[in-house]
Amino acid sequence: MSRSRNYPFIVFTVVIVIVSTLLVLLSYDYVVLESKYQSLNTAFVSVSSELSEVKNSHNILLAEHEALSRSYSSLEEEYSALEESYRKLGEDYAYLKTQYDDLSLRYDKISSEYLLVVDEKENIEAWYSSLRKDVNIRQGFGEDKRAFITPRDAEVKRIVSEATGGWSNPSDWKEFWTDLKKLYDWVVNNVAYSYDSPLPVLPDIGGEFYWRDECYRFPNETIRQKHGDCEDQAILLASMILSYSNEKYSIWVVEWVSSSVGHVAVAIPVEGGELTILDPAGKFYTSNMMGGVGSKDVRSAIGEWLDYWRRQGYPDARINVVFSKNLYREFASNEEFIQWALRG
Structure with a gap:
């Protein structure tokens, strides 16, 4: 229970x-x-x-x-x-x-x-x-002038031989002066004066063409044509003298100018500060007391030559250019040339 x-x-x-x-x-x-x-x-x-x-x-x-x-x-x-x-x-x-x-x-x-x-x-x-x-x-512009001095040209040598027979005794300066007159007379008697015809001056490409009353001749051309103006006669005579002296001595071609014209001749420097002028176109030469070709002191020789041309109507003549085979020089006055020639 x-x-x-x-x-x-x-x-x-x-x-x-x-x-x-x-x-x-x-x-x-x-x-x-x-x-x-x-x-x-x-x-x-x-x-x-x-x-x-x-x-x-x-x-x-x-x-x-x-x-x-x-x-x-x-x-x-x-x-x-x-x-x-x-x-x-x-x-x-x-x-x-x-x-x-x-x-x-x-x-x-x-x-x-x-x-x-x-x-x-x-x-x-x-x-x-x-x-x-x-x-x-x-x-003949500038230094082109030198090309016309041709002492070795066959025609130049022939005329020198015919006119002088050559320099038989290079130590006989009487023979030299006598033969110098013969060469001068040959040019005076055998080359008539003639004016240059107009020649064209050719310009550089694109430049302006013009004419000029100038014509340089070579000596053999002057001999062959038997005429030429002052520079042709002077160039021929300078070439003849150089050929005659076998190019042993200085021979100059000298040019004076004035306000209107120019003129050319030959100048030969001589020992003792003297000078001889040979001007075949002008019928003038530096003379000695006997009337033959001679030399005088530079100032007198130039003075006589320019006085001669002043009487011809060129009172303002002055030395402008000197040239030869291996020389070309320009001058601004007569005095400048005289001093240069005395130094040479």
Whole structure:
């Protein structure tokens, strides 16, 4: 009976224990579940955040995709346009290549012709330069005058030999002065005075052509033609004297100028500061006391000669140029020439 009365209690107690145990177990499970829940919740929050970021990235990528799609479409259009341009350029290139090849052939032909023209131009220029030199030397410009002194010319030597027989004794100065007069007389008696005809002065290529009343003659031409103006006669006489003396002594051709004309004669420097003037065209020579050819001091010889021409109407005559085979010198005054001659 007693056991029967306690049975409900025991059952209750057992139930309580079981329930308590279950509660403990449930509490533990709850804690575990709560912990898992918290973890899952945290994971959910994290995943939600990541999902949000992924959505944002997705939206950005969508926007970029749309932009790229638009760019791609634009690039496709540009590519198509470029492709068309390339095709046209290809056609243009092919056309231009044909034109280039044709022009290249024509260029090669023209280049060859150009080289021939250049050669011809150079030949013509060389020919003209030679012609210009040959023509203009007759003007007697500057040092060109020296070329006309030709003591070794065969005709000059022949006339010297015929007129004097040669200088038989080079130490005999009396013979020299006598023969000097013979040479002077030969020119005076055998060469008539004549004025020069106009001759052209050839310019450099592209220059201006003009005429000038001047024509220098070589001595053999004056001998052959038997006429010439003052410089022709003086050049002939100077060449004859140089030939006679075997070119051992200085012989000058001297020119004076005035405001209107010029004149040319021969001057021979003599030892002791003296000078002899031989002027065949002017029929004048420096004379000695016997009337033959002689010499005087430089100042007197020049003074007499210029005074002679002053009386002919040229009061402002002054020495301008002296030249010979290896000499050419210009002077600004008579005094400058006199001082130079004295030093020489």
